[in-house]
Amino acid sequence: MDSSLVKLRSKLEIYKAMTDGGNLSDCPVRDVIQGLSGKWSSLLMAALAEQPYRFGELRRLVPDISQRMLTQTLYDLQRDGYVHREVFPTKPPSVEYSLTDLGRSMFGALQHLLQWAENNHDAVRDARAAFDAA
Amino acid sequence: MDSSLVKLRSKLEIYKAMTDGGNLSDCPVRDVIQGLSGKWSSLLMAALAEQPYRFGELRRLVPDISQRMLTQTLYDLQRDGYVHREVFPTKPPSVEYSLTDLGRSMFGALQHLLQWAENNHDAVRDARAAFDAA
DNA sequence: TAGTGCTGGTCTCTTTCTGAGACCACCATC
DNA sequence: GATGGTGGTCTCAGAAAGAGACCAGCACTA
Structure with a gap:
């Protein structure tokens, strides 16, 4: 393997x-990694990789993020070029967030780590339990 | 592609x-990712993936980490089962840190992201510059 | 016409996390 | 006896994150 x-x-x-x-x-490598290492970045990337979402939808989708951190994390992801923000002039203006090509490319790499986490979280949990027991 | x-x-x-x-x-997935999203985790994993290092060596290798954060990050990585800590009873006792099998496995996944960062950091830098200019 | 609700935020306050650096015990060497 | 190298811990200040009140604008309802 x-x-x-x-x-x-x-x-x-x-x-x-x-x-x-x-x-x-x-x-530069540390600079890029830094931008992705926020508490919510990978979760929002995973959500937006599925489909574009509006601000309120993301808020309901991830109930334990504060509105403040949602705003800020989306802003940072947009600034780094991973996320596109589009405002629609509906009656209450709505805002849609989606991944850019760069964002999709980055998520392709991030995905391996998320997949690993999904496959091995029990090993990590066990290691943690064994460590705390000692 | x-x-x-x-x-x-x-x-x-x-x-x-x-x-x-x-x-x-x-x-569990968020729990695992959380442990890796610290400022220094990926850097120390990259260092230890190369070869085992002693505490002082790591400190010299990464001069801009504080001793406190080095201690704590190594402790966390050890707790999650990625890093093995071994004390040698030399005259001033020395401590060596190395990756476990779980750590090597995890680094295999993390590597994709680091590689992506290395290949695309100029795109991110450009996106950031364009965003700040507007 | 005033009340209610939905939109996507910002502002303030509190708590938690990081960073810088002093300090420590131990032993070897000078 | 002083000095330096070992791997840390402790304290304190500043930065970042979380909770939640607040806001403007418009639509619908009573």
Whole structure:
């Protein structure tokens, strides 16, 4: 299942890319990852990957996000080019959020991690329980 | 490049897994992702994927992490079963951190995202610049 | 014509999380 | 005895996140 040699090569490159001598804090890889590491980013990406949603729909879909964080996370995702925001001039103006091509591309990569989490969450839970017991 | 039908199916499943009716905050997928979404988790995983390191080595390797956050992030990664911590009874006791099998497995999935970030950071940077200009 | 509700937000307040750096015990070496 | 390297912990200030009140605009209803 693992082509370890290929993976090892990538690991070294990725680590290098994340360390990127000199301006550590300006490292582009870390900069991109940072934008995705918010508490709600991946969840909203997963929702919007399914279909476009309006603000209120997202709010009802994810009841435990505060309105403030929903606004802000969508703003950040839009700023990074993953999400498109379109305002429709209906009587109460409605706003629709959808993934851009860049967003869909990014989600393709993020997906592997989400899938792994789904497949292995019991292993993590067990590890956590064993650790806390000791 | 995209096998869209397959991906669409996964998307729906992943979103479902992240929403997981009822106990939203106890959703296992979100629980796992949460542990990985810290500022330093992915960077330390990338470092340890290359080779095992000792505490002080990691500190020197990532100069802009505070000692406190290094301790805490390693503790969290260890608790979730990704990292193994071994104390050697040398004269000043030394501590070595390495990836577990679970950690290597997880990094295999995380890797896709890091690779994407490396390949596309200029697109994100451009999107950000365009957004800020408007 | 006033009340109610739906739209997508913003503002303020409180609590939690991070970051910077002082401090610590231990031992070896100088 | 002083100094440095080991892997941490503790305290305190600043940044970020969560809860929830509030807002303008228009439609529908009474």
